[in-house]
Amino acid sequence: MSDARIELAPGYTISRLIHGGWQLSAGHHPETTGGAHLRAGETVDELLRLVDAGITTFDGADIYTGVEALYGRLLDACRRRGTLPPQIHTKVVPDLALLPKLERRHVEALVDRSLRRLGTERIDLAQFHWWDTSVPGWLEAAAWLDDLRRVGKIRHLGVTNFDREQVGAILDAGIALVAQQVQYSVLDRRPEGGLVELARGRDVALLAYGTLAGGFLTRTWSGADEPDAELANRSLTKYRLVIRDGGGWRAYQHLLASLEEVASRHGVSPANVAVRWILDRPGVAAAIVGGRSAAHLASNLETLRLELDDEDRELLSRALEGFPGPTGDVYHLERDRRGAHGSIMRYDLNALADPASRTSKEDAG
Numbered sequence: 394m395s396d397a398r399i400e401l402a403p404g405y406t407i408s409r410l411i412h413g414g415w416q417l418s419a420g421h422h423p424e425t426t427g428g429a430h431l432r433a434g435e436t437v438d439e440l441l442r443l444v445d446a447g448i449t450t451f452d453g454a455d456i457y458t459g460v461e462a463l464y465g466r467l468l469d470a471c472r473r474r475g476t477l478p479p480q481i482h483t484k485v486v487p488d489l490a491l492l493p494k495l496e497r498r499h500v501e502a503l504v505d506r507s508l509r510r511l512g513t514e515r516i517d518l519a520q521f522h523w524w525d526t527s528v529p530g531w532l533e534a535a536a537w538l539d540d541l542r543r544v545g546k547i548r549h550l551g552v553t554n555f556d557r558e559q560v561g562a563i564l565d566a567g568i569a570l571v572a573q574q575v576q577y578s579v580l581d582r583r584p585e586g587g588l589v590e591l592a593r594g595r596d597v598a599l600l601a602y603g604t605l606a607g608g609f610l611t612r613t614w615s616g617a618d619e620p621d622a623e624l625a626n627r628s629l630t631k632y633r634l635v636i637r638d639g640g641g642w643r644a645y646q647h648l649l650a651s652l653e654e655v656a657s658r659h660g661v662s663p664a665n666v667a668v669r670w671i672l673d674r675p676g677v678a679a680a681i682v683g684g685r686s687a688a689h690l691a692s693n694l695e696t697l698r699l700e701l702d703d704e705d706r707e708l709l710s711r712a713l714e715g716f717p718g719p720t721g722d723v724y725h726l727e728r729d730r731r732g733a734h735g736s737i738m739r740y741d742l743n744a745l746a747d748p749a750s751r752t753s754k755e756d757a758g
């Protein structure tokens with residue numbers, strides 16, 4: 394497991410497999426099951442198992458209801474047992490309605506609220522998102538976050554879902570960006586359209602999400618017909634659209650069969666091959682793999698042991714030719730709020746996540 398960890402910035406090391414926390418948030422599952430995975434004590438115990446196995450980095454967001462507080466309990470549990478703290482990454486996602494009137498104090502209040510929920514004095518990595526880049530203000534907001542980094546509330550600054558040009562503009566403004574979190578997988582190779590080159594050239598680490606397409610890149614879906622009913626969670630709803638617009642169900646099934654073929658050569662699962670493929674891409678520092686528990690821990694550790702050889706890579710690159718994936722810059726499709734990808738997203742979760750917060754509900758108006 395020689396590449397199990399990576400230095401994201403000088404003196405700051407993370408695990409190359411990051412546990413994704415969206416799946417732990419109340420809003421990820423339909424109303425009927427929402428929040429069922431946030432059984433505080435049990436969930437913290439599950440997350441401690443990941444930490445002990447070397448998956449020490451966790452991805453959350455201020456809009457993943459309940460997740461920052463959960464990570465706060467994880468940090469507390471590590472403190473109490475006297476072990477090293479995990480690395481906690483969160484996101485700063487001002488609500489869409491707030492963007493035209495966003496001020497420095499709003500950004501600071503969002504960060505302060507995350508710090509309170511996490512029970513820490515400094516956020517390890519704050520990843521900034523701006524829902525609509527045609528609304529001016531994102532560069533200023535990134536600079537305000539960089540100021541919060543300078544005063545010590547944020548250890549490192551990242552962004553998520555910015556196009557290549559905007560990442561370049563943020564860097565050109567002298568903002569100390571260390572990472573961009575972006576959708577990148579065998580199904581969605583849009584970062585290869587220019588972002589990867591920029592990121593590598595300017596030392597911005599890519600943290601890839603969607604690496605299992607919410608579960609579509611696992612054996613569960615091998616040979617399955619295209620679902621036409623409502624899916625079990627928001628990830629599957631999202632990645633079904635990626636499959637539809639990236640090549641269609643048949644092409645996806647063919648790609649899944651190729652992942653299985655490579656997996657069988659090594660005695661692992663197609664999920665392992667999909668995540669290994671992304672970890673091997675130039676510029677990718679880590680793969681975020683979501684989960685409700687530690688149930689897939691043993692399998693995910695296999696990914697770190699897996700080494701793809703030339704024959705595997707050849708087989709996979711032929712399979713990828715048959716699934717071109719979505720086109721355009723990394724968040725182009727999603728940014729169209731009336732389009733299929735944009736219309737399934739929720740743009741007001743900071744207001745909903747903490748109705749008592751003055752930052753969100755009142756100001757988001």
Ligand SMILES: NC(=O)c1ccc[n+]([C@@H]2O[C@H](COP(=O)([O-])OP(=O)(O)OC[C@H]3O[C@@H](n4cnc5c(N)ncnc54)[C@H](OP(=O)(O)O)[C@@H]3O)[C@@H](O)[C@H]2O)c1
Nearest residue numbers: 413414415452602603605606607628682683684685689692
């Ligand atoms: N920045 C953004 O806009 C953005 C967007 C989406 C996601 N994310 C981040 O990325 C994370 C991942 O989310 P995602 O939606 O892209 O999902 P994903 O990681 O592609 O897939 C997660 C699903 O895979 C299953 N799984 C995990 N390991 C497995 C294994 N070894 N074998 C079989 N199944 C396995 C999990 O199962 P269980 O449900 O059984 O645990 C879960 O349902 C999120 O939690 C979040 O942190 C960020």
